[in-house]
Amino acid sequence: MKLIRHVIPVDINSEEKLMINSLNGIIDKISVPVYEIFRKWRGVEEIVPECEVEVALFESLKMRGYLSNSSKDEDVVKEKLVARLREISTKQREACRSITFIPSYNCNFRCPYCFEGENTLKKGNYDTRSSGCRIRIGW
Numbered sequence: 240m241k242l243i244r245h246v247i248p249v250d251i252n253s254e255e256k257l258m259i260n261s262l263n264g265i266i267d268k269i270s271v272p273v274y275e276i277f278r279k280w281r282g283v284e285e286i287v288p289e290c291e292v293e294v295a296l297f298e299s300l301k302m303r304g305y306l307s308n309s310s311k312d313e314d315v316v317k318e319k320l321v322a323r324l325r326e327i328s329t330k331q332r333e334a335c336r337s338i339t340f341i342p343s344y345n346c347n348f349r350c351p352y353c354f355e356g357e358n359t360l361k362k363g364n365y366d367t368r369s370s371g372c373r374i375r376i377g378w
C-alpha cells in the first residue's frame with residue numbers, strides 16, 4: 240500500500256501538525272516525529288514498516304483512509320466523490336427556489352482566517368443612488 244496524494248499537512252506549532260485527508264474529510268493531529276515517518280513514506284509504492292512504531296502508524300493510517308493500493312485506486316475514489324458532489328450540486332441547483340440579494344460586500348465580522356482582505360471594505364458595494372436600478376417584488 241502507498242500513501243494517498245490527497246493529504247494536506249498544516250503546521251500547528253513546532254511540535255505538532257495537522258493532517259487533512261481531503262478524500263474523506265478526516266483531520267488528525269500528529270507529532271513532528273510521526274510526521275517525519277509519514278514524509279519518509281511519501282512516494283513509496285509499497286510501504287514496509289520497519290519497527291513497532293511504524294507498524295502502529297501504518298495500521299492507523301490504513302484505518303483512517305490515508306493509504307491506498309495504488310494511485311489508480313485513489314483516483315477512482317476521488318472520481319466517485321466528485322461525481323457524488325456534482326450530483327448533489329445539480330439537485331440543489333434544480334431545487335433552488337430562492338433569490339439572494341447582496342447589496343454590499345462590506346463585512347465587519349473580522350474572522351481571523353478571512354481571505355478577502357481589503358475586498359470587504361472597498362469593492363462591489365451596491366450604490367442605490369447611482370445605479371438607477373429599482374426592484375419591486377410582489378406575488
Ligand code: SF4
Pocket residue numbers: 346347348349350352353354355359
Ligand atoms: S471570512 Fe471575511 S468576509 Fe467572510 S464573514 Fe469572515 S470576515 Fe467577513
